[in-house]
Amino acid sequence: MTAAGASKTYTIPVGPLHVALEEPMYFHFDVEGETVRDVDIRAGHVHRGVEYLTAKRSIYQNVVLVERICALCSNSHPETFVMACEQIAGLEIPERAAYLRVIAAEIKRIASHLFNLGILAHLTGYDTLFMHAMQVREIMQDVKETLFGNRMDIGAMCIGGVRYDLDAETTAYLNAALDKLAPEAEALAETFRSNRTILRRARGVGTLSHNQAIACAVVGPVARACGLDYDVRVAAPYAAYDRLKVDVPTLADGDVWSRAMIRMAEIGVSIRLLRDCLRDLPGGPTRLPDRPDIPAGRAMGKCEAPRGELVYFLKTNGADEPERVKWRVPSFPNWDALAFMLRGAKIADIAIIVNSIDPCVSCTER
Amino acid sequence: MTRVPEDIRARLDAAAPAGIDYEATVSPQGAVTAWCGLANSEDLLSVGETLLRLGARLAMISALQPPAPEEEEEQETEEGAEADKPTKEPPKTFGGTPLDGTSYEIDYHFVLGGDFVTITAYLPAGGSISSLTPMFRSADWPEREIMEMYAIVIRDHPDPRRLFLDPAIESAALERLIPYSTLVNAASTKGLWDKVLAAKGSAS
Numbered sequence: 001m002t003a004a005g006a007s008k009t010y011t012i013p014v015g016p017l018h019v020a021l022e023e024p025m026y027f028h029f030d031v032e033g034e035t036v037r038d039v040d041i042r043a044g045h046v047h048r049g050v051e052y053l054t055a056k057r058s059i060y061q062n063v064v065l066v067e068r069i070c071a072l073c074s075n076s077h078p079e080t081f082v083m084a085c086e087q088i089a090g091l092e093i094p095e096r097a098a099y100l101r102v103i104a105a106e107i108k109r110i111a112s113h114l115f116n117l118g119i120l121a122h123l124t125g126y127d128t129l130f131m132h133a134m135q136v137r138e139i140m141q142d143v144k145e146t147l148f149g150n151r152m153d154i155g156a157m158c159i160g161g162v163r164y165d166l167d168a169e170t171t172a173y174l175n176a177a178l179d180k181l182a183p184e185a186e187a188l189a190e191t192f193r194s195n196r197t198i199l200r201r202a203r204g205v206g207t208l209s210h211n212q213a214i215a216c217a218v219v220g221p222v223a224r225a226c227g228l229d230y231d232v233r234v235a236a237p238y239a240a241y242d243r244l245k246v247d248v249p250t251l252a253d254g255d256v257w258s259r260a261m262i263r264m265a266e267i268g269v270s271i272r273l274l275r276d277c278l279r280d281l282p283g284g285p286t287r288l289p290d291r292p293d294i295p296a297g298r299a300m301g302k303c304e305a306p307r308g309e310l311v312y313f314l315k316t317n318g319a320d321e322p323e324r325v326k327w328r329v330p331s332f333p334n335w336d337a338l339a340f341m342l343r344g345a346k347i348a349d350i351a352i353i354v355n356s357i358d359p360c361v362s363c364t365e366r
Numbered sequence: 367m368t369r370v371p372e373d374i375r376a377r378l379d380a381a382a383p384a385g386i387d388y389e390a391t392v393s394p395q396g397a398v399t400a401w402c403g404l405a406n407s408e409d410l411l412s413v414g415e416t417l418l419r420l421g422a423r424l425a426m427i428s429a430l431q432p433p434a435p436e437e438e439e440e441q442e443t444e445e446g447a448e449a450d451k452p453t454k455e456p457p458k459t460f461g462g463t464p465l466d467g468t469s470y471e472i473d474y475h476f477v478l479g480g481d482f483v484t485i486t487a488y489l490p491a492g493g494s495i496s497s498l499t500p501m502f503r504s505a506d507w508p509e510r511e512i513m514e515m516y517a518i519v520i521r522d523h524p525d526p527r528r529l530f531l532d533p534a535i536e537s538a539a540l541e542r543l544i545p546y547s548t549l550v551n552a553a554s555t556k557g558l559w560d561k562v563l564a565a566k567g568s569a570s
Contacts, residue, residue: 043529043530044528044529044530044531044532047530047531049539049544051540052540087393092394214423215503216503216504217423217424217425217502217503217504232480234480235479235480236393236395236397236479236480236481237395237397238395242395298401299399300399300475300482300484302477302482309425309477311425311426311475311477313426313428313473313475313484315430317433317435323430323432323433324428324430326426326428326430326473327426328425328426328475328508332507333425333504333507335507336503336504336506336507365530
């Protein structure tokens with residue numbers, strides 16, 4: 001590698017397999033002493049051709065396939081895909097299904113955010129906090145196992161509604177779990193807000209400015225930590241979000257700590273949403289009675305996944321298989337912002353900054 | 367929050383002198399989904415500039431090779447693709463690109479507030495289109511992905527390297543059937559199959 005300009009910079013590779021990165025991604029850092037000057041990202045280590053597979057399976061089989069694109073936002077993929085199908089077929093889902101979709105999505109969001117916050121603690125070397133966050137997350141993992149029978153791929157979505165229901169027993173269980181979670185989450189938030197180890201490692205580190213955030217088209221907590229007030233649940237409500245009060249927390253600093261605090265605040269929002277849903281949950285069927293054919297057409301679907309706006313494009317031609325399914329996960333534009341966050345950063349902070357966009361590699365590369 | 371303005375159709379019309387095919391739907395919750403086909407793919411840059419001025423965010427770019435209507439065979443197999451071409455005059459897209467299974471459709475999905483505006487450009491086989499990356503930073507990766515997945519030429523891309531695929535893999539990967547063993551470079555697969563056949567032979 002030729003060092004750019006002065007002979008003072010040299011290149012260090014990080015990845016594709018690296019202890020600090022949970023998934024394979026290959027970085028080339030131009031460094032000067034301990035300071036990162038430039039970064040080049042080389043992707044593709046978990047490219048699996050899922051887009052090709054979607055064209056070989058029927059629309060109904062694809063509901064199952066797209067759930068397997070990613071583990072942490074597994075529910076958001078089928079959720080958005082079935083919304084696009086429903087748009088094309090002109091279906092309106094039952095009221096109860098709309099609320100149950102919100103419940104599934106918010107449970108997944110809490111578990112996903114707690115995972116990312118736990119990893120942040122781990123990367124700062126504060127492993128007690130890491131284990132504590134993972135223990136709190138275990139409450140939501142147990143909820144998923146109890147309500148859906150699975151801890152990651154919950155299989156809750158179907159075209160025309162949902163594939164699960166809540167009865168008196170599971171509702172009481174979920175309510176009790178939220179009562180247990182709420183004080184734990186508040187205590188965690190207080191630790192992230194005030195602990196000096198966290199503050200020293202995360203404040204003012206990996207900064208992304210408001211204008212850079214707009215230029216990179218970042219979404220989700222990364223955007224909201226730069227003061228961009230955009231949340232699909234509010235900007236284009238779906239499911240039952242138009243009947244619920246969704247707070248959109250934003251911060252101005254755009255550093256690692258702000259992104260963590262946005263996720264922490266969103267856990268609180270999700271807990272309130274879950275309680276509101278359980279309070280307002282209407283009766284009635286959980287899905288449409290039959291499996292409708294999806295006619296020829298095109299549709300755009302989008303939802304607020306834990307990492308931000310997830311977009312689906314679906315084009316059908318009346319056949320069983322879709323003509324084209326294309327999606328863009330929230331991590332996809334967020335990678336680009338790393339170039340700005342990492343310039344000027346210390347080598348020791350690379351892992352913390354990369355983790356702060358909550359990157360999902362299997363989602364990005366599909 | 368900026369949403370799609372009332373006069374979006376007139377603005378897009380003014381930016382695309384060759385003409386547009388505009389259609390919009392509004393969801394029960396009020397979100398607009400607009401679709402705008404371009405008669406001439408060369409109008410993409412001026413349409414992009416109009417949307418940039420409106421504060422639109424380029425959320426995604428989808429490319430596809432629409433199959434010819436009533437024609438079952440897509441260009442999936444390497445062999446025989448030429449032989450399957452329809453002999454009659456193929457139907458055409460808006461703007462006159464032949465819809466024969468070899469042409470391309472590229473959809474640029476913009477987000478304005480909570481609304482979608484999708485700009486569609488049609489390209490014949492071997493066609494090329496301008497890069498939006500100098501205008502929208504977020505077009506960089508999607509355009510690089512399109513260049514490796516399809517035989518589409520994107521002009522003036524500032525960094526036209528491979529995104530996901532290794533340079534050793536032939537381009538237009540999504541237009542061909544690549545056997546799984548080739549894809550993952552699984553040298554053991556044939557050996558495994560030979561073993562299976564040998565075991566079957568000795569059993570019978």
